[in-house]
Amino acid sequence: MDTVAIVGVGLIGGSFALALRAAGYRGRILGVSAPQTLEVALARGVIDEGLPLEEAVRCADWVYLAQPIERILETLERVGALAGPETLVTDAGSTKAKIVERGRQCVTRGQFLGGHPMAGKEARGVAHAEAGLFRGRLYLLTPSDPAELETERAREFVAWLERMGARPVVLSPEEHDRLVAFTSHLPQLASTALAAVLEEQLGDVALRAAGPGLADATRLALSPFEIWNGILQTNAPRIREALDLYVTMLEKLRDSLEDGAARSAFETGASFARKLRAP
Amino acid sequence: MDTVAIVGVGLIGGSFALALRAAGYRGRILGVSAPQTLEVALARGVIDEGLPLEEAVRCADWVYLAQPIERILETLERVGALAGPETLVTDAGSTKAKIVERGRQCVTRGQFLGGHPMAGKEARGVAHAEAGLFRGRLYLLTPSDPAELETERAREFVAWLERMGARPVVLSPEEHDRLVAFTSHLPQLASTALAAVLEEQLGDVALRAAGPGLADATRLALSPFEIWNGILQTNAPRIREALDLYVTMLEKLRDSLEDGAARSAFETGASFARKLRAP
Known part of the structure; x- marks a missing residue:
């Protein structure tokens, strides 16, 4: 493996490039992103060279798609026509069923393998x-067939x-998408809905009586809709299932x-919350 | 004011005693609690003397009830018969309408004034x-008439x-109870229900894909039912209103x-979450 193309050099794509390099990879790392992003990525030594998608994919052994979900779905159509028979195309999108389906349809010469790193932080961008x-x-790796x-x-990808x-x-x-519907998408919507109800019902008055518990419960509500739109659109049936079960519990x-x-809901909930914090 | 009786020398009652002392109060501080608690409170210098309720209330200018809500409601009946015409009886219970009603009925010679300090921490007890x-x-102070x-x-109490x-x-x-129904009781139930659904639907499998967002969203679910039972029972109508509005939003x-x-729910929710964090 001599050349990797990172498409979408943001927090995840940039961190993947840096991690690969730190793990001992000595090949070339190409970046496909907006010009300002490429400038930062080059200055930080995250990538070796910025290129347009076509050129980057043509010379890459791996293509790593780390864009927003909607963009990954679009890019897969273009990548499919460019990838050679030896190319591995993989992605880091937060939902998998639609992306894996699109990958199989489009990447007919090379191989598509869906992935989802369970990593991130509040600050975004290659910086x-x-x-x-x-x-x-x-x-998480999500092959359509093991x-x-x-x-x-x-x-080789797994080894890296x-x-x-x-x-x-x-x-x-499908397992992936149901799992994250409950562990990630439901908590996001629960937090967003809570903060939205408080804003609608009380507004600034609520701030008078707010303690650290309310801050915890509304932290996810800070996430911008731009990050979530693609997730909600591509995982709607499983999110609806999770929301319905949540509403039933409420x-x-x-x-x-x-x-x-x-009492039983409190005990069941506390048991889960404790396990989540167990070392 | 020469003598204060703290009934329920736990985290709140004990902290009130320490805060009073630190603020310059030089009178006596009596404690009413279980013998082991009084022992710790005396050893830490939180109170000057442990006494049974009757004796403590008879010689107190202030009676500060810092027990669980159900116990405050019971204690008020006994305190009412003991309080003199100059006694101020106040409490630190987390719901106010039922306690204030009981206080007015029972404390006929002295004065009852309901209160709710917006303070606490995870660790409990006088230690x-x-x-x-x-x-x-x-x-928060909740007189039935300003x-x-x-x-x-x-x-004098407010000055201290x-x-x-x-x-x-x-x-x-009533304003108090509606406010905390939204800012405290609803977030608690939202977190408990979320953790309970995750436990019921996925159990330990959920732990595999859990990130920091899920930890934030389920932190309140660690609270034991014993703390919440009295709150849920004494504020049920307003909590039901808050839950119904939350379910409608979900x-x-x-x-x-x-x-x-x-998008609009995300924007409304993010606006609230940002205001909550504004300096």
Whole structure:
């Protein structure tokens, strides 16, 4: 593997490049992004060269798509026509079923393998990229058929993930999307809805009685819609399932406030919250 | 004011005693609590003497009830029969309408004034009490009639709150209970329900894909039911109102995942979350 093309040199794409380099990769790293981004990426030594998509994909052994989901779906159509028979195309999008389907349709000569690194931080952009972002974090891989992981290029990709300190885990695209619907998308919507109700019902008056618990519960609500639009659109059925189960649980609590039956929900919830914090 | 009786010498009652002392109070501080608690409170210098309720109330100018809500409601019946005409009885319970109603019924000779310090921390008990717990925090006062704040003993109480660095704010008991239904009780139930759904639907599998956002969103779910039972029972109508509005917002989100109409909820929620963090 001599050349990697990072398409979308932001926090994730830039961190992947830095992590690869830190793990010992000595080949070329090309970047495809807006000119200002490429300038920062070159200045920080994140990439070796900025190129247009066509040129970058034509000479790359790996194409790493780290754009927003909607852009990944568009880019896959162009990449499919450019990728050679030895190219591995992979991505870092937060939902997988639609992307993997598009990847299979478009990348007919090379191989597509969907991925989702469970890593990030509040600050975005290549200026905040860091070589250690994936260290110790899960890296979900979502082949449509587990045999796709047995190709030589897929094995090589997984080996580099491990050298970066990431922990690869294999799920089907559907398993992945249901899992993150509950662990990521539902918490986001629960936080957004809570903050929106407080703003609508009380506005600034709510700030008078706000404690650290409210700050925790509304932290995710700070996330901008631009990040979430593509996720909501590409994982809607599973998010609706999670929201419906959440609403059912809230209604159960509402109907048991005075009879002590809320206890079981508190105990079940506290048990989960404790496990989440167990070392 | 020569003698203060703290009934329930836990985190709040103990911190109130320490704060009073740190603010320059030189009178006696009596404690009413379980024997082991009194032992710790005496050892830490939080109180001067432990006494049974009857004796403590008979010689106190102030009676500060810092027990769980259910216990405050019970204690008020006994305190009412013991309080003299100069006694100020106040409390630190997290809901106010039922407590203020009970206080007015029971404390017929002295004066009852409901209160709710917006302060706390995860660790409980007098061992964690600290003089600075109320510093910079709101202290909600809930007279049934604002004129109750004009008595000499009420003015003296407010003056001591200010000397402690607390910021007294006056609300009616009903305003208070609606406010905390949204700012405290709804976030608690939203977090508990989220953690309970994750445990029921995914269990340990959810832990595989959990990030810092899920930890934030489920932090309140760690709170034990014992703290919440009295709150849910004494503020049920307003909590149901808040839950119904929350469910309506979640259903609005569920029905707009794919058409981009979720944007307005994200923007409203982010605006609230940002204001909450403004300096």
